[in-house]
Amino acid sequence: MDTSKVKNPEALRFLQNFFIHRYVNRGFYQRVQEKDFDFRMVDNSCIGSDSIRESLAHQISVQRNYLVAVRKGELVYGAYRNKALINMSKEDLLKELEKSDKELVKTLSSLEIENLKIKVRWSTDPIPVVRMFWAMYEHEIFHTGWNVAVMDHLGMKRFPALKKVWG
Numbered sequence: 039m040d041t042s043k044v045k046n047p048e049a050l051r052f053l054q055n056f057f058i059h060r061y062v063n064r065g066f067y068q069r070v071q072e073k074d075f076d077f078r079m080v081d082n083s084c085i086g087s088d089s090i091r092e093s094l095a096h097q098i099s100v101q102r103n104y105l106v107a108v109r110k111g112e113l114v115y116g117a118y119r120n121k122a123l124i125n126m127s128k129e130d131l132l133k134e135l136e137k138s139d140k141e142l143v144k145t146l147s148s149l150e151i152e153n154l155k156i157k158v159r160w161s162t163d164p165i166p167v168v169r170m171f172w173a174m175y176e177h178e179i180f181h182t183g184w185n186v187a188v189m190d191h192l193g194m195k196r197f198p199a200l201k202k203v204w205g
Contacts, residue, residue, distance in 0.1 A: 039139055041147075048168045049146040052175065057139075058203060059178045064135065065199045066185040067094050070192070072128050079191050090188060094131045095123035097181055101138045104174050108145055108167055112157040146171070 039057050044050045070090055080087040088096060099118055107113035123134065145151070146168070155164035158173075182204070189196070 039143055041143055043147040044143065045149065046146065046152045046168065048166075049151055049171075052168055052171050053143060053146060056142075056171070056175045056178060059175070059182055060139065062199050062203055063097070063178065063181055063185060064132070065197055066182075066189065067128065067132060067135075069194060069197060070128070070188075074192055075128050077188065077192065079188060091126075091128070091131065092124050093181065093184065094128075094135065095120075095126070097178070098123055098131065098134050098138050100177055101142060101174060104171060105138070105141055105145055107156055107170065108154065111164075113159070113170055115159075 039053070041050060041053050041057075044053060067090070075091045076089045078087050078089050099120060102120075103115065103118040104113065106118045110117070123131065126134065151167055154167040156167050156170050157164050158170055160173075182200075186200070186204075188194075
């Protein structure tokens with residue numbers, strides 16, 4: 039991902055770290071066969087985990103939710119919803135993920151990003167926008183862990199990008 043237009047040092051640091059983990063998660067989704075994209079680790083009468091397709095759609099929705107927050111001045115979970123995502127093919131979801139990543143870079147390339155503050159539920163005072171995005175970074179890492187568990191269920195081998203970051 040080209041981050042050359044990002045001038046804010048903290049925004050650039052965020053993106054560099056975020057895309058390490060996004061690259062790992064994208065690698066997982068690329069390796070899962072389309073026939074397994076609706077696999078659920080847990081699917082019984084008590085609980086049902088997200089399918090791989092739903093998980094990827096969720097990651098896209100969360101990222102777009104954070105981007106909406108920048109425009110609105112407040113992070114409200116669920117502000118962005120696109121139910122059509124869960125019906126998309128693997129290929130189309132990966133394209134949507136790419137579009138979301140480009141929008142993220144474009145947003146953080148804005149010259150006024152340094153001065154923007156945003157309301158979030160975990161702080162009584164508005165916080166800098168870039169600080170808010172670090173919560174999305176943590177969410178990305180959470181999905182890496184979930185994806186590793188799915189890999190184990192599907193008998194998938196660890197791939198180089200995953201091993202490079204997580205061993």
